[in-house]
Amino acid sequence: MKQSLLQNLFAGGASTILHALLIILLIFSFDMPTEIRQFGQPEVEIVQATVMDEDLVLEEMARLQEAEDSKRIAEEERQQKLDEQLEKSQQELARQEQELLDMQERAKLDAEKRKQEAELEQQRLKELEQQRIEQEEARKQAELERQKAEEAKQKADAERKAAEEAKQKAEAERVAAEKAREEAETRRKAEEEAKRKAEEEAKRKAEEEAKRKAEEEAKRKADEEAKRKAEEEAKRKAEEEAKRKAAEDAKRKAEEDARRQAESDLQRQLEAEQSEREGRRVRGVVDEYSQIIQQRVKRFWIKPPNADRGLEVTLRIRTLPGGDVGEVTIVRSSGNAIFDRSAESAVYKSSPLPLPSDAKAAAEFRSFNVVFRPE
Amino acid sequence: MIKKWLLKLGILLALLPLQAHALLTIEITGGSDGALPIAIVPFGSEGLRAPEDITKIIRNDLESSGRFAPLEDQDLVSRPTEQSQVNFADWRLLRSEGLVIGKISSQDGENYQVQFQLFDVYRGQQLAGKRYQVPASGLRALGHQIADVIYETLTGEKGIFSTRLAFVTQVTAGDGKKRFALQISDADGANPRTVLQSTQPIMSPAWAPDGDQLAYVSFENGKSEVFVQQLQSGQRKSVAAFEGINSAPSWSPDGRKLALTLSRNGNPEIYVLELANGNLIRVTNNAQAIDTEAVWSPNGNEIYFTSDRGGRPQIYRVSANGGRAERVSFEGNYNASPDISPDGRKLAMVHGANGNFYIAVQDLKTGAMQILTDSRRAESPSFAPNGQMILYATEQKGSGVLAAVSVDGRIHQRLSESGIVVREPAWSPLKK
The missing domain is CATH 3.40.50.10070 (TolB, N-terminal domain)
Incomplete structure (x- = not known):
């Protein structure tokens, strides 16, 4: 690119070459910071690096500065030389140009006259020019090559330097990177640690939270349970109390009732006992007279011959106060008129019936039943 | 609580008789069988x-x-x-x-x-x-x-005072000859009248169900022969004069047949004779034993008879059409002269024991036997038509007399005067 540009410049003219050179220089000088920037580290990290090892950097910077300075001086010297050479060349050029112009002028004046000659001369001149151009070209070429070599050398130096620098820088960067890596590692570790710690913390916190929550829940539940139990207990107690009270009341009432009952029972029992004694006595008399009457009626009862075993007649007997049989009625017939009649006759024949003198017992015999069975 | 309840119950019970709600009841079981x-x-x-x-x-x-x-x-x-x-x-x-x-x-x-x-x-x-x-x-x-x-x-039972008795008397005349008479009397033994006289033995009078005829055995022709005689007219007819024994007639309940003992085939067996046509049916067939004294069951389906087929006389029962006989009496080793009560439930018979002969009655349902008499020589039991009494002949002071005993053995009657021998009585059916 540069080469073709230069060639164009050469083709375009010396001034163009100058401009081109300047442009090259400008481009070159422009390129430098660009190149440097290309090696630049992120600002933050540089700041950090500076912070981390200021002395080293300062030293490095001083060194760089020194190198830069010496390079700049050399460059300036070289530039001055170049400038001087350029001035000389330009002066030579200007002079040559002047001479050329003068010659051209003279030539023009003599052109007619010496046209042939001029032409020859011109040819020679041309050749000379060509020669000179070629020499110049060669010199320029040599110069250019020297320059190029110089440039290459410079460039190689610069490149070497740059490489050195880059290496250093790379080393620094590597160191820095290592450092950064380490730092990053450290940081990562720290972060990991932090993360772990944070996680642990979080976990711990979560666990704690969970535990706390669980505890709280448990507590809440326990509280609730306790509350419920307490309520239940209270309720139970209240109920028991109520029950107990009711039972006590009932008991008291029952006792009172029982006492009253006992009193009245006692009274009644006395009455009952008296009544029962009386009843027993009456029953005894009644039993006695029942047997007497039974024997008497049985003695008077003449069964019909071959009365079937299953026959049974029940008679109702009403007696008169003296024991005389007043009325005999068939309560339940045997179905056999003769059997029934035999029983009736037996009762009538038994009249008067012996009756107890005791009024209560005798009352039993005012009306009673007699059942007759053949056997 | 229970005590209280019991107490109340006690009170209630004590009060009950006094309240006369539940009537006193006296129970009498088994009055007297007295007159x-x-x-x-x-x-x-x-x-x-x-x-x-x-x-x-x-x-x-x-x-x-x-x-x-x-x-x-x-x-x-x-x-x-x-x-x-x-x-x-x-x-x-x-x-x-x-x-x-x-x-x-x-x-x-x-x-x-x-x-x-x-x-x-x-x-x-x-x-x-x-x-x-x-x-x-x-x-x-x-x-x-x-x-x-x-x-x-x-x-509640039929009276039997208007019934009659048939029996055989035996008197020894002044010439020393025996006179046999078939007589009938009132049920009380009074008013006897002779329906047949013979110098030869008369045996086994049997009343026809209508009470108008008698069947009996007479030896008047020198051998045993069964006659049927109309009491009113005195007409009579020989119905069985087979070779050998012709004895012990008994009327079927319908009056159309006579059961007889015949030995026409050699051995005394029970036959049924159809009076209208003289047909004979042999009922028993036991060559080793004497089968005799047939009597009909009231339903006419069976014939009871005496047989010594078991070695000693016992009562047997056989279908009136013949067939296998079954033993009925089992008490003791002598039971003979069966008669069946009008209700078919009792068997009267002569029961021999210790050399004496008693009138006994056996419940045909239960088999229980009861001895009714204490006589030494009782014979020919015959049920009264109401089934309450059993007429029989017995020996008293050397002569045969008529007597009756209630089926429960409680009532004993003497029906004839002593002095004449009275044997083989038969109680008539109820008067129509």
């Missing part, structure tokens, strides 16, 4: 002297039955002849259950008007009452008839 007191007031005759003392006939009948205990005449508190004269209270005092009053009158001394009434003394009710008109000769029979009415009214 029923009855007052039989001599029938009013207004001075008429009747040829028969009808009141006495009634009284004797009832008393002899053992079921009644008529008051002695001197105990009668009064002598009413009609209801208007009766004061029941008087008779109640005498504990008489029944009171019989009546009248007898006659305009011409030939025909008599008789009426009677039977009262239930305690209820003052008439239980029976009838009027009759009979010739003088019918007065005795009328007396029996009235006794039958009274008996049936108060006991």
Whole structure:
């Protein structure tokens, strides 16, 4: 690119070459910071690096500065030389140009006259020019090559330097990177640690939270349970109390009732006992007279011959106060008129019936039943 | 609580009898089998002297039955002849259950008007009452008839006072010859009349179910022969004169057949003779044993008889059409002369034991046997048509007499005078 540009410049003219050179220089000088920037580290990290090892950097910077300075001086010297050479060349050029112009002028004046000659001369001149151009070209070429070599050398130096620098820088960067890596590692570790710690913390916190929550829940539940139990207990107690009270009341009432009952029972029992004694006595008399009457009626009862075993007649007997049989009625017939009649006759024949003198017992015999069975 | 309840119950129980809600009940089981007191007031005759003392006939009948205990005449508190004269209270005092009053009158001394009434003394009710008109000769029979009415009214069973007895008498005449007679009498043994006389033995009289004919065995032709005789006309007919034994006739309940013992085939066997055509059916067939004394069951399906097929005489039963006989009596080693009660439930027989012969009765359902007599030589038991008495002949002071015993063995009757030998009695059926 540069080469073709230069060639164009050469083709375009010396001034163009100058401009081109300047442009090259400008481009070159422009390129430098660009190149440097290309090696630049992120600002933050540089700041950090500076912070981390200021002395080293300062030293490095001083060194760089020194190198830069010496390079700049050399460059300036070289530039001055170049400038001087350029001035000389330009002066030579200007002079040559002047001479050329003068010659051209003279030539023009003599052109007619010496046209042939001029032409020859011109040819020679041309050749000379060509020669000179070629020499110049060669010199320029040599110069250019020297320059190029110089440039290459410079460039190689610069490149070497740059490489050195880059290496250093790379080393620094590597160191820095290592450092950064380490730092990053450290940081990562720290972060990991932090993360772990944070996680642990979080976990711990979560666990704690969970535990706390669980505890709280448990507590809440326990509280609730306790509350419920307490309520239940209270309720139970209240109920028991109520029950107990009711039972006590009932008991008291029952006792009172029982006492009253006992009193009245006692009274009644006395009455009952008296009544029962009386009843027993009456029953005894009644039993006695029942047997007497039974024997008497049985003695008077003449069964019909071959009365079937299953026959049974029940008679109702009403007696008169003296024991005389007043009325005999068939309560339940045997179905056999003769059997029934035999029983009736037996009762009538038994009249008067012996009756107890005791009024209560005798009352039993005012009306009673007699059942007759053949056997 | 329970105590309280019991207490209350006790009170209740104690009070119950006093409240008279539950009536006192006295139970009487098994009264006496004694005779029923009855007052039989001599029938009013207004001075008429009747040829028969009808009141006495009634009284004797009832008393002899053992079921009644008529008051002695001197105990009668009064002598009413009609209801208007009766004061029941008087008779109640005498504990008489029944009171019989009546009248007898006659305009011409030939025909008599008789009426009677039977009262239930305690209820003052008439239980029976009838009027009759009979010739003088019918007065005795009328007396029996009235006794039958009274008996049936108060006991619920048929009276048998109008039935007759058939029996054989044996007398030794002055010439030393024996005279045999077939006689019939009233049920009380009175009024005997001869229906057949013979110098040869007469045996086994049997009443036809209609009470008008007798079958019997007579040896008048020198051998045993079965006759059937009309009592009213005296006509008779030989129905079985086969070779060998012809004996022990018994009428079938329908009166159309006779069961007999015949030995026409060599050995005494039971046959059934159809009277209308003389057909014979052999019922038993046992060459080793004597089968005799056949008697029909009341339904006519079976024949009971005596057989010694088991070695000793026992009672057997066989279908009237023949077939396999089954033994019926098992008590002791001698049971013979069967008779079956009219209801078919009892077997009367002669039961031999210790050399004596008793009248015994066996319940055909349970097999239980009861000895009814203490006589030494009882024979020929015959049920009365009401099944309550068993007529039999026995030996007394060397002569045979008629006697009767109630089926329960409680009542004993003597029916004939001593002096003549009376044997083989048979009780007639009820009068139609």
